[in-house]
Amino acid sequence: MTRDEKPKARLPRGFVDRHPADIKLADEMIGKIKQVYELYGFEPVETPLIEYTDALGKFLPDQDRPNEGVFSLQDDDEQWMSLRYDLTAPLARYVAENFDKLPKPYRSYRVGYVFRNEKPGPGRFRQFMQFDADTVGAPTVAADAEICMMAADCMEALGIPRGQYVIRVNNRKVLDGIMEAIGIGGDDNAGRRLTVLRAIDKLDKFGPEGVRLLLGAGRMDESGDFTKGAGLDEAQIAVVIGFVGAGSVDADLTIANLRPLVAASATGTAGVDELAEIAALVRAAGYDDGRVRIDPSVVRGLEYYTGPVYEAELLFEAVNDDGQKVRFGSVGGGGRYDGLVSRFRGEPVPATGFSVGVSRLAAALKALGKVEAGAGYGPVVVLVMDKAEAARYQAMVARLRAAGIRAEMYLGGSGMKAQVKYADKRNSPCVIIQGSNERDAGEVQIKDLIEGARLAKGISSNEEWRESRPAQITVPEADLVAAVRDILARYPGA
RNA sequence: GCACUCGUAGCUCAGUUGGUUAGAGCGUCGGAUUGUGGCUCCGAAGGUCGGUGGUUCGAGUCCACCCGAGUGUACCA
Incomplete structure (x- = not known):
């Protein structure tokens, strides 16, 4: 095959x-x-x-084979082992x-x-x-x-x-x-005792009436299947x-x-x-x-x-x-x-x-509702605006990491829009942007994605959305770590 | 294991008494926007219709069997 x-x-x-x-x-x-x-x-x-199956005590009665309820495999010396x-x-x-x-x-x-x-x-x-x-x-x-x-x-x-x-x-x-x-003690009633115990165990599931049926003749479930009782x-x-x-x-x-x-x-x-x-x-x-x-x-x-x-x-x-x-x-x-x-x-x-x-x-x-379902914030993402400058971006990441801030350089092959989307999906608190303009000026832009998302709700036109660059600041490259720290401080757990 | 119900795109589902090339919404990806998440618009990818066999000129649709899933029940150390 x-x-x-x-x-x-x-x-x-x-x-x-x-x-x-x-x-x-x-x-x-x-x-x-x-x-x-x-x-x-x-x-x-x-x-x-994994344990040897006999240590778990799960061999089928009177058989040389493990119980079907356990995942089992045979060692190269033929001994049965089980999860x-x-x-x-x-x-x-x-x-x-x-x-x-x-x-x-x-x-x-x-x-x-x-x-x-x-x-x-x-x-x-x-x-x-x-x-x-x-x-x-x-x-x-x-x-x-x-x-x-x-x-x-x-x-x-x-x-x-x-x-x-x-x-x-x-x-x-x-x-x-x-x-x-x-009167159902003794070895010859073992099976019956088991049925009675199982019936009692079903109390919270079927209520007293259901248990009564299981103790007597038996019970029919919703699909019409019949369970024999203890008699x-x-x-x-x-x-x-x-x-x-x-x-x-x-x-x-x-x-x-x-x-x-x-x-x-x-x-x-x-x-x-x-x-x-x-x-x-x-x-x-x-x-x-x-x-x-x-x-x-x-x-x-x-x-x-x-x-x-x-x-x-x-x-x-x-x-x-x-x-x-x-x-x-x-x-x-x-x-x-x-x-x-x-x-x-x-x-x-x-x-x-x-x-x-x-x-x-x-x-x-x-x-x-005792626990929040979210997985928390992602890392700061340094965008790669210019692939030739990867070393420069990597250096920024290193500075952030040295300061104890979770950070990464975008390692994918897509353009800027996709990079910001990526950071959004990671639930990153902010992204670092440095194109040739900022680089020449010795600056970086930091976009607060969480605040930006909040502001976006009040913006309907595409032009305004693009022009206003909500929640985005420009700082000298030397101040990168301090500025990121300020933003992270707004979001506990980031 | 037994019983019942159900299998069409990644997800939720349409698909006429059996009739051309199987559709939609959402999601995904791309574009509008040389460098900005959302909105809007445009476009694309994505299907052996669970499988096999049968009936038929013709099957997503009808039949049989198989596989898988869901629910109940049994078992649950």
């Missing part, structure tokens, strides 16, 4: 290019989150994008590999891209950025409580006002207890629905509601005890004012969590480009994963952590 056609310049599905404004926003967000994590005593570590799909599994590998060197508990944070090979959707990409903090080797729920409070601090550091977000906390042991209570009977459904609705703004009340529901289950009771302990720690620190809340409907990650689970949710709605209301929902989450490091080692290694979805949060912050 030959490839005589030109390749199409196109982005792979589910991936995005980032523009200067996006990069600036993400960098600022990362800086703010980093400050919070460091304030709490976490330290950075970086692991590669990381989260930052937790690589951390577990890192900790297990460096166990003796690391202080325990080990408090670490990591930021970077992760990859998921699944169908992209609005706000869902195959490459996105996460920013995690984890505590490894801390068995008590004090570590979990701390991470919840730190998550709340992150939200506020990012400019999300108190009351417009909530960190919701639940415990997998309580969920397990409920399963036991309705619970009315009594079982009532217990689950009651459990999901047991949450209250008052943590004591929530816990009192939960206790009788799992009274018959030792696991469930242990889970409620843990929630009570977290609630007490949260209250002692003053975070029980709506920032951190016990909520039985949080399910979160169906596989490796073993205890407390948490989710950061945005509570406000925004309007997207098409005028539709959008709820951002979950922008981060985490929980306790006591089994993940011990997978590599004989001994148990408790761990808990939290992950911020930077990419999704960035979209939310834009909608909230």
Whole structure:
């Protein structure tokens, strides 16, 4: 098969290019989150994008092939490697590999891209950025409580006002207890429990009625596609629905509601005890004012969590480009994963952590108007009026740069009009003009493009526009730097 | 994966019951303006009508299959 056609310049599905404004926003967000994590005593570590697939634990069950959800490739020695799909599994590998060197508990944070090979959707990409903090080797729920409070601090550091977000906390042991209570504990009901958990997880999407359908016979979606339910009977459904609705703004009340529901289950009771302990720690620190809340409907990650689970949710709605209301929902989450490091080692290694979805949060912050969308000003552009004088223009650029002013000489091949347009597109604050007239007089002209654009609104005739040369000054060449500095001073950030 | 909807210029879209050479607006580039962003005017570039096959004297239009996209749903470590 030959490839005589030109390749199409196109982005792979589910991936995005980032523009200067996006990069600036993400960098600022990362800086703010980093400050919070460091304030709490976490330290950075970086692991590669690729791990051996078995270290990630993503081989298909009973097969010698990686899970389809991860991007995988085979090394020249036939070993399977995969792009990381989260930052937790690589951390577990890192900790297990460096166990003796690391202080325990080990408090670490990591930021970077992760990859998921699944169908992209609005706000869902195959490459996105996460920013995690984890505590490894801390068995008590004090570590979990701390991470919840730190998550709340992150939200506020990012400019999300108190009351417009909530960190919701639940415990997998309580969920397990409920399963036991309705008689679907035990190995032979594992599949059914999964269906029930998934149904609970859909509460914010479908509401209580939708969950009720999914717990029973099943649910038909808008396109007519049918989702098979868990097949619970009315009594079982009532217990689950009651459990999901047991949450209250008052943590004591929530816990009192939960206790009788799992009274018959030792696991469930242990889970409620843990929630009570977290609630007490949260209250002692003053975070029980709506920032951190016990909520039985949080399910979160169906596989490796073993205890407390948490989710950061945005509570406000925004309007997207098409005028539709959008709820951002979950922008981060985490929980306790006591089994993940011990997978590599004989001994148990408790761990808990939290992950911020930077990419999704960035979209939310834009909608909230918390960040300006612009990419800022461009450099000062020195126009090339006379190609033979390039050295002279380059010398001006050097003077500006030596003074700490971002500047460049126009390097294209077009005429003056195109050069000014170029500077305009770069959002340059001003351009430097020196033709033969100015050169002979030992002068330069400086055109303030921002002020010029403002003045242009009052000019309608082409002659006037050209003759008046709005916002343009002439200064001795020796005063170039000082004059540019004066103009830049008018525009903060230029 | 399943279901529904949709593919015409870079973007948004027209295109008559199937009928000559497939159009418009916006954007891009050039000119009017030897050396000035905007406005205005003039001009140009840009399309295998998603692909393949079929029906027909004739297909952007009708049919089949394929590919791609969007939305919902499933999965989501």
